[in-house]
Amino acid sequence: MGTRERRDRSDSYDRKLSGLFISALSESKISDKEIALAAVGGYGRGELSPGSDLDLLIVHDGSAREEQLSQFVNALLYPLWDSGIPVDHAVRTRAQTRETAADDIRVAMGILDIRTLEGNADLVSAVATDVIEDWRKNSKKNLTKLRESSLERVERSGELAFLLEPDLKEARGGLRDINALRAIAKCGEDVALDRLSSAEALLANVRDALHGVTGKGRDQLLLTEQDRVATEMNFLDADALMLEVARASRAVDYVMDLTWHRIDSKKATGLFRKSKSEVLGKGVIALNNEVTIESKPQLQNDSGLGLRSAAIAAQRGLPLSIEACLALAENFAPLPIPWPRSSREDLVTLIGAGSAMIRVFEALDQEGIIERWIPEWAHVRFLPQRNVLHRHTVDRHMLETAVRAAKLTRTVHRPDLLLVAALLHDIGKGFPDKDHSEYGEELIRPLALRMGFPESDADVLALLVKHHLLLSSVATRRDLDDPATIEYVTSLISEPQVLELLHALSIADGEATGKTAWSNWKAGLVADLVDRCIISLTGGTGIAPAEQLELTPQQLSRLDSKALTVTISARDDAYEIEILSPDQAGLLSAVAGTFSVSRLNVRSARTRTVGDAVAMNWIVTLDPNATLPSEEILTETLRKAIAGEIDLARKLEDRISNYRKAPGIPVPPPVVTATNDIATQATVLEIRMHDRPGVLFSVARAISRFGVDIRAAIVSTLGAEAFDTLYVTDFAGEALSEERAKLLANQVESYLLTQY
Amino acid sequence: MKLITAIIKPFKLDDVKNALQAFGITGMTVSEASGFGRQRGHTEVYRGAEYTVDLVPKVRLEVLVDSAEAEKVIDVIVKAATTGSIGDGKVWSTPVDNVVRVRTGERGTDAI
Numbered sequence: 001m002g003t004r005e006r007r008d009r010s011d012s013y014d015r016k017l018s019g020l021f022i023s024a025l026s027e028s029k030i031s032d033k034e035i036a037l038a039a040v041g042g043y044g045r046g047e048l049s050p051g052s053d054l055d056l057l058i059v060h061d062g063s064a065r066e067e068q069l070s071q072f073v074n075a076l077l078y079p080l081w082d083s084g085i086p087v088d089h090a091v092r093t094r095a096q097t098r099e100t101a102a103d104d105i106r107v108a109m110g111i112l113d114i115r116t117l118e119g120n121a122d123l124v125s126a127v128a129t130d131v132i133e134d135w136r137k138n139s140k141k142n143l144t145k146l147r148e149s150s151l152e153r154v155e156r157s158g159e160l161a162f163l164l165e166p167d168l169k170e171a172r173g174g175l176r177d178i179n180a181l182r183a184i185a186k187c188g189e190d191v192a193l194d195r196l197s198s199a200e201a202l203l204a205n206v207r208d209a210l211h212g213v214t215g216k217g218r219d220q221l222l223l224t225e226q227d228r229v230a231t232e233m234n235f236l237d238a239d240a241l242m243l244e245v246a247r248a249s250r251a252v253d254y255v256m257d258l259t260w261h262r263i264d265s266k267k268a269t270g271l272f273r274k275s276k277s278e279v280l281g282k283g284v285i286a287l288n289n290e291v292t293i294e295s296k297p298q299l300q301n302d303s304g305l306g307l308r309s310a311a312i313a314a315q316r317g318l319p320l321s322i323e324a325c326l327a328l329a330e331n332f333a334p335l336p337i338p339w340p341r342s343s344r345e346d347l348v349t350l351i352g353a354g355s356a357m358i359r360v361f362e363a364l365d366q367e368g369i370i371e372r373w374i375p376e377w378a379h380v381r382f383l384p385q386r387n388v389l390h391r392h393t394v395d396r397h398m399l400e401t402a403v404r405a406a407k408l409t410r411t412v413h414r415p416d417l418l419l420v421a422a423l424l425h426d427i428g429k430g431f432p433d434k435d436h437s438e439y440g441e442e443l444i445r446p447l448a449l450r451m452g453f454p455e456s457d458a459d460v461l462a463l464l465v466k467h468h469l470l471l472s473s474v475a476t477r478r479d480l481d482d483p484a485t486i487e488y489v490t491s492l493i494s495e496p497q498v499l500e501l502l503h504a505l506s507i508a509d510g511e512a513t514g515k516t517a518w519s520n521w522k523a524g525l526v527a528d529l530v531d532r533c534i535i536s537l538t539g540g541t542g543i544a545p546a547e548q549l550e551l552t553p554q555q556l557s558r559l560d561s562k563a564l565t566v567t568i569s570a571r572d573d574a575y576e577i578e579i580l581s582p583d584q585a586g587l588l589s590a591v592a593g594t595f596s597v598s599r600l601n602v603r604s605a606r607t608r609t610v611g612d613a614v615a616m617n618w619i620v621t622l623d624p625n626a627t628l629p630s631e632e633i634l635t636e637t638l639r640k641a642i643a644g645e646i647d648l649a650r651k652l653e654d655r656i657s658n659y660r661k662a663p664g665i666p667v668p669p670p671v672v673t674a675t676n677d678i679a680t681q682a683t684v685l686e687i688r689m690h691d692r693p694g695v696l697f698s699v700a701r702a703i704s705r706f707g708v709d710i711r712a713a714i715v716s717t718l719g720a721e722a723f724d725t726l727y728v729t730d731f732a733g734e735a736l737s738e739e740r741a742k743l744l745a746n747q748v749e750s751y752l753l754t755q756y
Numbered sequence: 757m758k759l760i761t762a763i764i765k766p767f768k769l770d771d772v773k774n775a776l777q778a779f780g781i782t783g784m785t786v787s788e789a790s791g792f793g794r795q796r797g798h799t800e801v802y803r804g805a806e807y808t809v810d811l812v813p814k815v816r817l818e819v820l821v822d823s824a825e826a827e828k829v830i831d832v833i834v835k836a837a838t839t840g841s842i843g844d845g846k847v848w849s850t851p852v853d854n855v856v857r858v859r860t861g862e863r864g865t866d867a868i
Contacts, residue, residue, distance in 0.1 A: 478767045481841055521788040525766060525813050 003201050006047040006208070013043070013054060014117055017076075021118040024075035028068045035060045035072070036119030038127075044113035049204060051211035053088040054080065055110060059123045062093045086217075094123065098130045105145045108135055109183045132186065139187035143263060146180050150256070160249035162396035164242075164384060168207045169219040173249030175203050177256055189263055192255050199248035206245055209233050221245070223386065239384050246382035246393060254366050257359060261319050265289040280316070282624035284309040292321035299331040306369060307335075307346035314353035314360045315720055317665040322363070329367040338452035340573045341603070342621065347373075347451065349719030351419040354406040356665040358399055365395075376427050376443050383430045389517045394429045400512035401425060401505075408504040409721055410671040410688045413497045413543065416718035417457060420448070421464040421501065422508050428465070441466035460498055464505055467492060471506045475525040486536050489529065496534050496543040503530045545677055545684040546714040546725040549606035551615055555580065559613040564642075566635045568628070571619065574603060575628065579616040579638070583609050588710050589700035590641040591616065593648035596655065596694045598637065599626035605715040649701070652694045667720075670752040674745035676735045682711055682727040683736040685745060689752055691722040702751045703728060706744055708736065757852040757865060758826040762817045763789065764837040764845040769815045775836035781819055781829065789816040793846065812843060820855060820868050 021037050041055040042048065058076075060069065073091060080087050090107075092100065101108040111131040116124040135142060153170050160171035169175045178200050185191040209232040210221055221229065226238035235241040265288040277287040283294045283305050291313035299305055306328045313320040335343055350357055364370050371378040383394040392400060405422035409415035424447070428440030444465045448458035470492065478485040493499045506526055510518030534543070551559075558565065558580055567578040577600075581587060588607065595602055600620040607616040622628055629637070640646045670689035677684045687699065696715060703710060703726065712727040728744070730736055736744065764772060769786065776784065790811040821829050826849050833847050857867040 476766050477770060479765065479839060480767070481839075481843075519788055521790060521813050524790070528813075 002205055002208075003047065006049060006204065009050070010039075010043060010046045010048040013048060014039075017056075018118050020076050020079055024072045027075040028064070028072035030060075030064045030068055030072055032119050033061075034063050034120070036121065036123040037076070037117045038124045039115045039117055040110040041113055044110070044115045046115065047204070049208045049211060051207075051217035053086045056087060056089040056117075057097070057111070057114065057127075058089065058091040059097065059119075059127055060091070060093055061120075061123060094126050094130065097127050098134065101131045102134055102138070105142060105149070108142070109179060112183055112186050135183075135186060136188055139189075142187060143184065143189075146184060147260065150177065150180055158391075159253065159396075161246040161253060161382070162392040164386075164390060164392070165220060165222050166245070166249075167220045168203055168210070168245075171249070173251075173253035173256070175200070175207065175219075177252050178203075181252070181255060181259060184259055184263075189259065191259050195251055195255050199251040202244060202248040203252075205233065206241070239386075242384040242393075243382045246384070250362070250366065250382070254362065257319065257362075258322055261290065280312045281308055284312050286316070286318065287321070289318060290321040290324075291316060291318045292324040293327055296327045296331055299327060300333055303333040303335045304340065304343045304346065306332075306364075307343050307350065307373070310360050310364060311346035311349035311353075311719065314350045314357045315665060317353075317356040320360045320363050325363050325367040325369065328364070328369050332369065332372055335373065337450050339450065341452060342573050344452045345603075345717075345719040347719070348416045348419055348721065351402045351423050352406050352409060352415065352720050353665055354667070355403050357406075358403065361399060374424075374447065376424075376447055379430055380427060385429065389513055391514050392512075394426050397512055398423055398426055401508045404508035404511045405504060407668055408508060410668050412500050412504050413546070413723060414457075414460075414501060415688070415721035415723065417460055417464070418501050418504050418508075419721075420451075420453075421461055421468070421505050424461075425465050425468045425505060425509060437466050437469060440468075460495075460501070463493065463498060464502055467502060468505055468509060471502060471526050471529060472510065472522065475529040476522065480525070480529055480532060485529075486532050489533050490537055493533070494537065496537045499530060499533055499537070500543065503527070541678075542675060545675075545686065545727075546716075548680070548712040548714065548727065549608040549615065549617060551608065551610060555615050556610070559610060559615060562613060564635060564639055566631050566638065568631050568634070574619050574621045575600070577616075577618040577620060577634075579614075579618070581614050581616070581638075581642070583612045583614050584642060585709070586701065586704045587614055587642065588713055589697050589704060590648065591618075591638065592700055593652060593694070593697035594634070594638050594641045594646075595620055596697055597641075597646075597648060597651050598629050598634065599623035601693070602696055602715060603717050605713060607710075608712045609709075648697065652697060655693055670749060672745045672749040672752065674736075674741035676738070676741060677727070680711075680727055681733075681735055682729050683708075683741045683744070685724075685726040685728055685741075685748065687722075687724040687726070687748065687752070689722050689724075691717050691720050695722070695752075696724065699724070699748060699752070700726075702748055703744070706747060707731070708744065709733075757855060757868065758821055758823050758849040759852050760819045760821060760826060760829055760833070760847065760849045762819075762833045762837065762845065762847040763791070763814050764817060764833075765839065765843065766813055766815045768837045768839070768844075769817070772817065772833055772836040775832050776819065776829070779829065779832045781821070783819070785818040787816045789814045793843070814845060820852065822865050822868060823851075 017037060025032055036059045038057045038059060039055065040057050042052060043055050058073065069091060077087055077089060097111070101111055108131055111127065112135065114124060114128045153176065154172040157167045157170040158172065160166040160168065160173040163171060167174065178196055181191050181193065181196065185193055206221070206229060207219060209229045210219070210225060211217060213225060213228045213232055226241060230238045230241040233241065277285045279285050280291065283298050283302060285292060285294050291309055293299065293305060293309055309324060310320055350360065361370065365381065371381065377395070380394040385394055390397060402419060402422040405418050409418060412418050424444055426436060426440065427443050428434065428436040428438070431439055441462045445458050445462045448461045453461065470489065474485060474489055493502060503526065507523065510522065538544070562582050564581045569576050579591060592602065600622060603619045603621055605616065605618045607614060641648055667690040670687065673686045675684050689695070700710065708728045708730055710726055710728050714725040716723050728736070762772070790813050792812055819829060830847050830849060838844055854863060855867040856863050
């Protein structure tokens with residue numbers, strides 16, 4: 001089967017119909033000036049699959065009598081019906097056709113491909129002219145209808161590329177989408193049709209083979225038929241077939257996305273308004289509602305630009321422009337190994353963007369960029385899996401898992417590790433002789449180190465990948481009341497924080513797999529198991545907070561001098577800033593605010609109060625448009641800020657409100673918890689949130705105003721995910737009462753909520 | 757003929773399945789269920805918050821057997837599902853009028 005066969009089949013029907021037309025004319029005594037026979041839809045394009053209907057339009061000029069017409073139609077169609085050929089026909093005048101086409105988008109789309117078979121060609125071309133004219137005139141309405149029907153189809157039939165039993169015609173990225181794209185092009189829109197031809201040929205060939213194998217006109221490619229279709233088409237096996245199907249439909253999908261996006265941004269900017277670009281990050285701009293790269297040559301010496309633009313696009317909920325993806329592929333500059341922190345953060349930010357990430361990731365994957373960053377990805381790309389529980393190909397399943405994990409980032413202490421583990425948990429799949437969890441563990445460790453994660457994090461990632469099925473299988477197969485079960489799990493996962501990560505990963509993985517794999521029933525069992533293990537590991541006190549800064553002897557001795565000192569040293573692509581200062585209410589917010597004003601972005605920090613002095617270690621990065629202040633200038637600014645000589649809040653207002661206005665994506669709401677820690681006699685405030693500039697300043701200020709003292713802080717930001725731990729006490733140096741702690745947590749949380 | 761229904765602890769499913777297969781039972785229906793009996797759920801303390809697990813996850817297993825074998829099958833299930841602790845579940849049998857195998861149309865004990 002192939003395009004050739006479809007054309008031959010179409011030609012042979014043309015000949016057959018032409019004979020029938022002539023005999024029908026003579027039987028009905030209609031002149032060939034009064035009537036014409038035309039092919040529409042796929043047959044109109046001269047391509048006919050074995051199971052397809054013969055779509056015919058009989059156009060007449062209204063001069064023939066009713067009974068003549070029915071005689072004509074009977075003479076034309078009975079022979080076809082008798083030989084079992086499925087026909088879809090309509091008999092109309094020019095005016096009737098115009099009217100019907102205006103009402104029914106499917107009729108109109110069919111006529112866009114009209115072709116005269118026999119009779120008065122002028123009648124047919126008049127019909128074609130009418131319909132095309134109306135189609136263009138009503139392009140706005142038509143586009144809306146096309147989009148509605150396409151969305152409704154995705155809802156019903158899913159996405160071709162990622163389903164294990166896809167519908168070749170109806171699913172997103174299938175043959176009907178190609179038709180829709182062609183119709184969109186006829187509205188005068190810019191559609192990259194040249195990217196579709198090989199995809200269309202393949203999908204049509206597979207459909208023909210399926211029809212041939214089943215002897216039916218059904219378009220869903222079931223698992224049970226994939227082997228036979230693969231043999232019929234000379235593929236090595238069903239997996240090889242499905243890989244090609246996925247590739248083709250992804251190309252269609254991509255063009256579809258791009259086309260709608262271009263249409264939307266044209267609508268948004270209007271024809272006469274000049275499009276304005278907005279700088280979003282170093283070398284990254286927003287233009288026409290797309291994120292793109294400022295200049296191509298920059299790519300050569302800025303290897304982080306690709307991930308940075310992807311992260312920004314995903315966080316803004318905007319697509320990455322096709323031009324940017326093409327430029328990235330063309331001028332690809334590999335990241336240094338290990339990746340710098342900023343690139344690792346960008347990856348986390350990209351994954352953490354939730355469903356907005358998929359479009360950006362797909363665009364990069366279309367151009368083969370993902371596998372240049374993560375070579376292991378190439379093996380799972382489009383990889384089908386023969387498993388009744390799964391719905392999606394391996395790569396898409398991992399993306400879906402990451403999307404669900406992004407919603408669970410507030411439930412763990414290390415959102416970055418959760419997201420990376422979610423994206424790569426099945427990376428060991430597709431090696432027949434290997435257990436995918438064990439092989440995944442082997443692959444992820446070097447990969448994590450290449451990404452620049454420290455050894456300890458690589459260990460955690462390896463553990464998560466290796467045991468990603470552990471909790472589900474133990475919870476359903478072992479006795480949770482038996483202490484041996486709990487001992488077994490805690491012997492494999494002895495860190496409560498890792499267990500918490502594994503729990504979130506199990507939920508994300510289960511939900512992404514499908515309802516059969518993850519029911520409330522199973523979720524309940526797994527949660528019960530995790531609770532029991534955490535209680536056993538922590539003795540019921542809950543997970544221990546992050547540890548406070550350990551001071552070096554030098555720091556301790558310098559603390560004695562009670563003077564404000566600032567030391568800046570370069571560290572990779574960031575700066576380490578050490579601050580020693582006398583203790584003072586509002587110190588943390590003053591420092592955080594000063595950094596924000598000086599355009600230094602806080603990545604992490606550890607601070608600790610010792611006696612009446614404070615030691616702080618900050619890791620900051622420099623805003624793309626800022627220069628690093630000298631130690632003297634920073635000390636002076638800090639001194640003024642602490643003394644209240646600078647109104648930080650006002651200075652920061654613009655920056656914060658500008659940022660808040662930016663179009664973004666829905667992110668999980670912030671979560672603030674307060675628990676009293678016996679070891680340090682302090683109340684530990686844990687704040688999990690989406691990072692925003694200046695947010696640490698405002699949080700610290702809100703806490704100081706509550707009338708408590710921040711004794712120590714552990715701030716960590718990875719990408720867009722921030723996790724801050726603050727040790728607070730009342731002014732007497734005691735932990736807060738339980739009620740007051742709860743009130744503080746609530747106040748900070750509601751304050752943060754107003755920021756989203 | 758009898759329909760034997762068993763509510764058991766989830767982790768005991770494999771044991772019961774194996775025991776039934778060893779006994780010669782070839783087909784069964786398994787579904788996820790939740791509920792409570794005398795056990796009445798249990799109270800958990802987690803992260804300082806107390807909450808009640810009022811519905812305990814269980815597995816529901818159904819087997820159709822010839823009346824003559826019913827008692828023995830019940831014994832097999834009970835033996836395999838016992839842990840001795842509270843919440844082990846229940847097994848009961850109900851009389852069945854007729855059974856039809858959809859594919860062949862066989863009826864009665866032939867269809868079991």
